[in-house]
Amino acid sequence: MKLNDIVMGSDKAKGARPYFFDDPMAERVMNIAMAIATEVAVIRERIDTIERLLEAKGILAQAEIEGFVPTDEQAEERQLWHARYAARILRIVKQELDAVANPEDNKPMHQIADEINEM
Amino acid sequence: MGDNRQNSIGYSLPPVWTKLKQHAVFPHFTHDERARYNFLANLNRYLSTVIAPGVQVAYERRVEPAFKAEHGRTFQNRHELREAISRDAYYQMWAALRRCTMEMRQQNGRAVVLRQAEELAQRVQDTLKGHEDILRLRPGFEVPRYLRHVDNHLMPGSYHTQYFEGDVANAANYDSGLFVTSGGMLGSLTDGGGRAIAKWVRENYPDFKPKRILDIGCGLGHNTLPIAEAFPDAEVWAIDAGAPMLRYGAARAIALGITNVRFVQMDAEDMSEFPDGYFDWVQTTMFLHETGGKAIHKIFKEIGRVLAPGGLTLHIEQPQYTPEMSYFEQFMRDWDAYYNAEPYWGHMHDLQPEDLMEEAGIPRANFMQVGVRAVNDLDQPNGTQVREDYGRSPIWNVFGGWKPK
Numbered sequence: 001m002k003l004n005d006i007v008m009g010s011d012k013a014k015g016a017r018p019y020f021f022d023d024p025m026a027e028r029v030m031n032i033a034m035a036i037a038t039e040v041a042v043i044r045e046r047i048d049t050i051e052r053l054l055e056a057k058g059i060l061a062q063a064e065i066e067g068f069v070p071t072d073e074q075a076e077e078r079q080l081w082h083a084r085y086a087a088r089i090l091r092i093v094k095q096e097l098d099a100v101a102n103p104e105d106n107k108p109m110h111q112i113a114d115e116i117n118e119m
Numbered sequence: 120m121g122d123n124r125q126n127s128i129g130y131s132l133p134p135v136w137t138k139l140k141q142h143a144v145f146p147h148f149t150h151d152e153r154a155r156y157n158f159l160a161n162l163n164r165y166l167s168t169v170i171a172p173g174v175q176v177a178y179e180r181r182v183e184p185a186f187k188a189e190h191g192r193t194f195q196n197r198h199e200l201r202e203a204i205s206r207d208a209y210y211q212m213w214a215a216l217r218r219c220t221m222e223m224r225q226q227n228g229r230a231v232v233l234r235q236a237e238e239l240a241q242r243v244q245d246t247l248k249g250h251e252d253i254l255r256l257r258p259g260f261e262v263p264r265y266l267r268h269v270d271n272h273l274m275p276g277s278y279h280t281q282y283f284e285g286d287v288a289n290a291a292n293y294d295s296g297l298f299v300t301s302g303g304m305l306g307s308l309t310d311g312g313g314r315a316i317a318k319w320v321r322e323n324y325p326d327f328k329p330k331r332i333l334d335i336g337c338g339l340g341h342n343t344l345p346i347a348e349a350f351p352d353a354e355v356w357a358i359d360a361g362a363p364m365l366r367y368g369a370a371r372a373i374a375l376g377i378t379n380v381r382f383v384q385m386d387a388e389d390m391s392e393f394p395d396g397y398f399d400w401v402q403t404t405m406f407l408h409e410t411g412g413k414a415i416h417k418i419f420k421e422i423g424r425v426l427a428p429g430g431l432t433l434h435i436e437q438p439q440y441t442p443e444m445s446y447f448e449q450f451m452r453d454w455d456a457y458y459n460a461e462p463y464w465g466h467m468h469d470l471q472p473e474d475l476m477e478e479a480g481i482p483r484a485n486f487m488q489v490g491v492r493a494v495n496d497l498d499q500p501n502g503t504q505v506r507e508d509y510g511r512s513p514i515w516n517v518f519g520g521w522k523p524k
């Protein structure tokens with residue numbers, strides 16, 4: 001019999017889950033962050049395996065990776081990637097800034113709904 | 120590599136997961152699944168060696184002083200202490216992280232075995248071909264109520280749930296994941312406890328030649344096999360309530376070339392199948408704390424009955440809580456009872472082992488208690504040991520005694 005590991009894999013154990021933080025929501029977010037941290041470690045280990053296999057096959061040496069200096073063009077592309085990545089991660093903070101900076105665009109939706117009803 | 124030895128910067132690393140012996144019924148792990156466990160083992164090691172000691176600091180510097188200031192006295196028991204420390208922000212962070220790593224370990228391991236559950240069941244069946252007589256499961260067996268009442272150490276479905284006939288998923292999860300919680304300190308076959316007890320008995324009682332040995336609550340036999348190996352002429356009976364554990368355990372024994380153990384589904388509260396005085400040695404390993412408040416007394420009565428006059432009984436557990444143990448230490452050791460779903464742990468460790476032994480017919484004069492450290496093939500010579508982590512370190516309390524002739 002085939003089992004559904006996607007759903008059953010995350011089954012809860014019997015008994016109420018204790019929360020240690022005063023705000024359980026903060027603890028849930030921490031749990032998600034720790035799971036993502038795990039996946040970063042998994043990717044890091046996989047890349048390490050690839051590098052070591054490439055080295056063993058004589059395709060590249062890890063020293064080449066350590067000594068790598070990007071050309072100006074490559075550096076620009078890479079820095080752009082980091083910038084976009086940072087922006088994705090901090091989206092919620094940036095949008096909070098927008099809300100504070102532009103109160104006219106930050107009305108509650110029910111108010112907008114009432115206003116549109118008059119338009 | 121990582122080998123539990125402190126390296127040049129004085130930090131001890133857990134061994135990598137690939138050090139575990141991949142016997143014939145061991146689940147298959149992809150590269151990334153192995154990496155996930157490597158990270159979790161390291162996360163646990165960091166939590167236990169760097170973060171956890173801070174809980175004591177927070178306790179001594181602010182939790183206890185604040186309580187004293189308010190009440191004019193210190194704590195009178197570990198429960199009062201729990202109340203107070205639960206409001207401390209440092210404790211909260213450590214506890215939340217520890218709970219989180221336990222849950223991640225269960226989720227990760229469970230997903231691995233569920234995706235290959237069919238294939239694992241088939242491999243177990245194939246391995247047992249021609250050895251079917253070493254496994255006996257009972258159709259209609261009733262799993263003890265207290266086992267059905269909780270998923271011990273947060274393993275969904277516990278030891279007894281099978282998702283289809285012949286299923287061994289939960290046993291395979293237990294086998295491949297204990298490494299993460301123990302940080303690899305139990306050896307490549309997760310059998311450091313069994314190895315330690317076999318060695319201790321042989322060294323201390325070189326003339327002891329048991330004909331029949333009983334291991335109660337054997338699980339998948341991690342700690343049964345080293346005993347069977349050390350006493351190859353003995354007939355070893357391993358009993359447990361969980362069908363997946365027994366099935367997987369029997370196949371694992373065959374895969375490891377051990378043929379003098381039979382795995383039988385039986386409730387330890389009623390071992391009437393065995394005649395009086397049938398065994399020369401009755402063993403339990405990390406079993407008693409997962410029983411129940413009434414059951415444990417029935418079990419000791421049964422142990423007394425099936426043990427032969429002149430026979431030996433030994434029980435590997437964590438240290439009992441005694442008046443000399445600080446409330447802080449009791450609380451930390453008790454943590455798993457509340458927060459890692461080991462609810463009987465605390466009550467069990469409040470019992471006096473001498474009393475339990477008396478219930479099994481071992482008079483106080485014959486009572487013995489020793490500390491035993493895991494025999495770990497992954498430890499290096501001169502290895503510096505990792506600091507005690509309240510109930511997770513590979514050092515156990517063994518109590519027991521000889522039944523009068």
Ligand SMILES: C[S@@+](CC[C@H](N)C(=O)[O-])C[C@H]1O[C@@H](n2cnc3c(N)ncnc32)[C@H](O)[C@@H]1O
Binds near residue numbers: 403414
């Ligand atoms: C923590 S495991 C210990 C496994 C094993 N002794 C070891 O050291 O690896 C506890 C085991 O006890 C079994 N158990 C609990 N109560 C039992 C009972 N009344 N009769 C038989 N087995 C029982 C559970 O099914 C579980 O496999």
